[in-house]
Amino acid sequence: MRNGFSVSSSSEFVNEIRDDAREALFHYHATACFRPGRGLRAWTRPAILGRIKSARRFALDLADGWQDHPADPQPQEHTPLDLALAAVGVCSLKTAIAGGSARGITFDSIEMVVSAEVQPQEEDFLPTARVRRIAYDITTRSDADAGLIEEVTRQILDRSPNHRTVKDTTELHFHAGERELGWSPAAIPAGASGGRTVRRHVKWISGTQFESAGLDAGGCRLPLRVDEAKQFAGVDWAPNPQEYVVLALAAELASLAAREQEAATGSAGTWSVHAHGLLDLRGLMLVDPAAAVGFQTIGCTVDRPAGLGADEADRYFRTAVERSALVELLALPHPVEVRLSSDERETLRAAAGR
Amino acid sequence: MSEQDRTAVGFRAGLEDDAQWLNDLKRRRNPGPRSVHHRAVDPSLGAATVAVHGGTYEDPVTGAVGTPVFQTSTFLLDDLSYSAFERGATRDVPIYTRYGNPSQWSVQEKAAALEGAESALVTSSGMSAIASTIYALTNNGSHIVTAYDVYGGTYNLMREDMPSAGREVTFVDSTDLAAVEAAIRPETQLLFFESLTNPLLKAPQLRAIADIAKRHDALLVVDNTFLSPVNLRPLDLGADVVVHSATKYLNGHSDVTAGVVAGSRKFVDRVWAQALRFGGTTEPLACYLLERGLKTLALRMRAHNDNAERLAAFLDGHEKVLAVHHPSLDHYPHQHLREDVLGGYGGMVAFEVAGGDDAALKFCSALRIPYLATSLGGVESLVSLPFNTSHCSLTTAQRASIGIRPGLVRYSAGVERAEDLVADVARALETI
Ligand SMILES: Cc1ncc(COP(=O)(O)O)c(C=O)c1O
Numbered sequence: 001m002r003n004g005f006s007v008s009s010s011s012e013f014v015n016e017i018r019d020d021a022r023e024a025l026f027h028y029h030a031t032a033c034f035r036p037g038r039g040l041r042a043w044t045r046p047a048i049l050g051r052i053k054s055a056r057r058f059a060l061d062l063a064d065g066w067q068d069h070p071a072d073p074q075p076q077e078h079t080p081l082d083l084a085l086a087a088v089g090v091c092s093l094k095t096a097i098a099g100g101s102a103r104g105i106t107f108d109s110i111e112m113v114v115s116a117e118v119q120p121q122e123e124d125f126l127p128t129a130r131v132r133r134i135a136y137d138i139t140t141r142s143d144a145d146a147g148l149i150e151e152v153t154r155q156i157l158d159r160s161p162n163h164r165t166v167k168d169t170t171e172l173h174f175h176a177g178e179r180e181l182g183w184s185p186a187a188i189p190a191g192a193s194g195g196r197t198v199r200r201h202v203k204w205i206s207g208t209q210f211e212s213a214g215l216d217a218g219g220c221r222l223p224l225r226v227d228e229a230k231q232f233a234g235v236d237w238a239p240n241p242q243e244y245v246v247l248a249l250a251a252e253l254a255s256l257a258a259r260e261q262e263a264a265t266g267s268a269g270t271w272s273v274h275a276h277g278l279l280d281l282r283g284l285m286l287v288d289p290a291a292a293v294g295f296q297t298i299g300c301t302v303d304r305p306a307g308l309g310a311d312e313a314d315r316y317f318r319t320a321v322e323r324s325a326l327v328e329l330l331a332l333p334h335p336v337e338v339r340l341s342s343d344e345r346e347t348l349r350a351a352a353g354r
Numbered sequence: 355m356s357e358q359d360r361t362a363v364g365f366r367a368g369l370e371d372d373a374q375w376l377n378d379l380k381r382r383r384n385p386g387p388r389s390v391h392h393r394a395v396d397p398s399l400g401a402a403t404v405a406v407h408g409g410t411y412e413d414p415v416t417g418a419v420g421t422p423v424f425q426t427s428t429f430l431l432d433d434l435s436y437s438a439f440e441r442g443a444t445r446d447v448p449i450y451t452r453y454g455n456p457s458q459w460s461v462q463e464k465a466a467a468l469e470g471a472e473s474a475l476v477t478s479s480g481m482s483a484i485a486s487t488i489y490a491l492t493n494n495g496s497h498i499v500t501a502y503d504v505y506g507g508t509y510n511l512m513r514e515d516m517p518s519a520g521r522e523v524t525f526v527d528s529t530d531l532a533a534v535e536a537a538i539r540p541e542t543q544l545l546f547f548e549s550l551t552n553p554l555l556k557a558p559q560l561r562a563i564a565d566i567a568k569r570h571d572a573l574l575v576v577d578n579t580f581l582s583p584v585n586l587r588p589l590d591l592g593a594d595v596v597v598h599s600a601t602k603y604l605n606g607h608s609d610v611t612a613g614v615v616a617g618s619r620k621f622v623d624r625v626w627a628q629a630l631r632f633g634g635t636t637e638p639l640a641c642y643l644l645e646r647g648l649k650t651l652a653l654r655m656r657a658h659n660d661n662a663e664r665l666a667a668f669l670d671g672h673e674k675v676l677a678v679h680h681p682s683l684d685h686y687p688h689q690h691l692r693e694d695v696l697g698g699y700g701g702m703v704a705f706e707v708a709g710g711d712d713a714a715l716k717f718c719s720a721l722r723i724p725y726l727a728t729s730l731g732g733v734e735s736l737v738s739l740p741f742n743t744s745h746c747s748l749t750t751a752q753r754a755s756i757g758i759r760p761g762l763v764r765y766s767a768g769v770e771r772a773e774d775l776v777a778d779v780a781r782a783l784e785t786i
Contacts, residue, residue, distance in 0.1 A: 001439070001440065001441075001442045002441070002442075005442070006441065006443070007440075007441045007442060008381050008443040010376055011368055011376075011379030011380065011381035012382060012383045015379070015381070015382040015383075016382075045540065046540055046541050046543075048571050051571065052571070052573070053541075053542075053543050053570075053571040054496075054543070055494065055497075055541045055543060056495060057495025057541075099375055099376065102375060102376045102379055103373055155375075159375075229493065231493075231624075236494055286375055286376070287377050
């Protein structure tokens with residue numbers, strides 16, 4: 001085992017998907033439900049990993065951003081954006097470790113601070129803050145020389161699926177039952193920047209296991225665990241980086257749709273959103289140059305509250321989609337800056353403002 | 355004789371990596387593990403030939419015709435062992451017997467060839483094979499569909515251990531396809547059925563169940579203990595993994611407790627990793643006995659098949675016998691089994707004698723050839739009554755609801771002369 005990874009298993013998988021593309025298609029699913037008075041909860045549903053199902057039973061209570069008041073000085077719940085940033089950070093580090101392991105590098109540690117500059121909230125009630133730019137401050141300690149580690153780490157820019165989804169344009173689809181809902185992403189306001197910065201520390205533990213904790217005062221500082229299914233080198237310890245993306249997206253949309261309904265009618269019903277995304281591992285593994293690297297074919301289906309008409313529900317949900325920070329983060333290209341360091345202590349201390 | 359190499363075929367290919375990225379990695383899943391010294395037989399040969407020759411360790415030093423007994427718990431370390439550790443390929447190099455041993459590889463190769471599988475695993479018991487397989491192939495939060503009349507040990511594992519391990523289980527009538535399909539949920543990962551059930555010899559429609567499993571991205575595991583690969587090969591019918599209590603027909607001499615798991619290398623590697631953590635290792639000496647037993651599997655199965663058919667034919671219509679359960683009989687309800695089997699139906703016959711359990715007890719004590727004992731699949735005939743053994747925890751009403759009525763006798767026909775078994779049964783019936 002190198003870095004807690006079985007290189008043999010990676011190798012067997014690469015050669016399996018070379019022979020049989022269907023085995024490379026990993027479908028991840030999550031559902032989120034907003035209930036008035038009860039709040040926001042999201043959970044993973046069975047993933048289909050090639051031809052194998054993996055049950056994936058993980059659930060999180062999340063901050064909905066508008067019902068949770070007065071603001072808790074030490075919030076115990078993460079926001080959907082916290083999940084998304086952890087998902088992007090872990091996916092990037094994992095890509096570096098997987099690539100480094102194939103290359104024979106032994107890592108002592110690899111960690112990053114992922115920071116997102118978010119715009120001030122556009123309207124007072126909008127519980128979502130759009131991301132303008134992202135930065136990764138990555139520090140590694142390994143047996144490889146600085147040139148090699150830099151090369152391997154920079155490969156995440158092309159090969160990390162969640163990173164590519166944030167950096168590139170990605171198609172998103174939304175449905176109400178069987179009907180597809182047309183939508184257009186709200187334009188990024190010109191020159192908007194400099195609201196505040198949300199920062200998370202992301203730390204590799206072993207193999208596919210990571211932890212990510214918030215670094216900001218006023219944000220949830222509890223660690224989020226990240227892992228893979230045991231069918232894919234993990235130990236079923238936590239959702240994987242792609243699952244965090246669909247968890248975050250479903251959660252934000254359920255909460256926003258409810259918020260729209262409340263703003264319009266004075267009360268909100270129960271909103272459920274099911275999100276799905278596809279990871280084609282032929283992309284990240286460079287098995288097929290035509291395969292997309294990014295986490296793609298992302299879609300959500302909404303279940304409207306009981307008693308709410310379809311047209312009205314569609315209207316709230318579409319507005320939620322168009323205002324969602326995470327829809328924007330995933331659908332539109334965002335600039336990402338990567339800074340590498342091998343002197344981790346200094347960088348982390350500086351980034352954490354300690 | 356071949357040059358000495360104790361590693362599995364294909365292991366060294368993975369060592370030549372000069373990888374720049376994941377797509378440069380060369381190791382693939384290979385059938386086995388088997389070394390160059392383990393005989394790989396042409397799978398198109400008949401079961402009788404495969405049973406004799408598959409997996410034999412052809413010792414490059416002595417030229418021994420039979421597999422030596424590698425009675426050791428550990429092996430010398432060398433660079434290849436260290437590479438196996440480093441790369442997570444420890445199934446491919448003999449390092450420590452719980453991980454693998456050439457005696458185990460011999461049996462595994464033979465069992466895999468018989469089941470038409472890429473890979474097999476030999477374990478310390480049938481239950482060890484079953485527990486490791488079910489655990490390895492499911493996750494926390496998953497759901498399993500199985501039969502309410504699976505073997506008692508399996509039933510207990512499903513009912514008593516799976517819920518606390520985060521797996522929910524639904525028990526269905528395995529011969530009711532609609533019930534099987536209706537039990538499926540989004541989180542159903544595994545369907546577990548026996549190719550022939552105990553004691554009433556019901557046969558689920560494995561091809562159709564395999565289709566259901568595939569449609570729902572679930573895996574089908576089949577316990578093929580009662581039929582053996584000589585009579586039925588579940589993988590050919592669409593199952594993903596086959597398990598056996600090798601204690602029964604595979605070993606065949608009632609002198610070894612062992613289990614087998616067979617399937618693709620992908621799945622069996624995962625079960626292997628689970629079994630080695632659970633500790634269900636098979637001792638090399640037990641592997642020797644099991645491999646020796648397996649050599650005569652096809653011969654023995656022919657005798658078991660014939661004897662059970664002869665007994666069933668004799669019992670069916672006998673005035674002191676109220677019902678006979680055997681697939682060879684015209685009134686047997688699961689006729690599709692005739693299409694699925696390759697040889698026959700194994701050595702089991704179940705029948706209900708007139709006069710209830712007291713008469714059945716009397717009948718058993720009057721038999722002179724079979725031993726009164728649980729288990730099955732050995733060369734010696736065995737007889738037992740479900741009401742005071744395998745199904746004693748059920749009430750009379752519960753037993754009746756699953757078709758086990760008073761007077762039911764379970765007869766495991768051995769390989770003795772059919773005429774002797776029939777005459778013995780005829781004589782014993784006269785006493786009730
Ligand atoms: C069908 C079946 N499966 C599994 C087992 C368990 O096997 P073992 O006793 O080898 O653990 C048995 C044992 O009777 C059996 O009959």
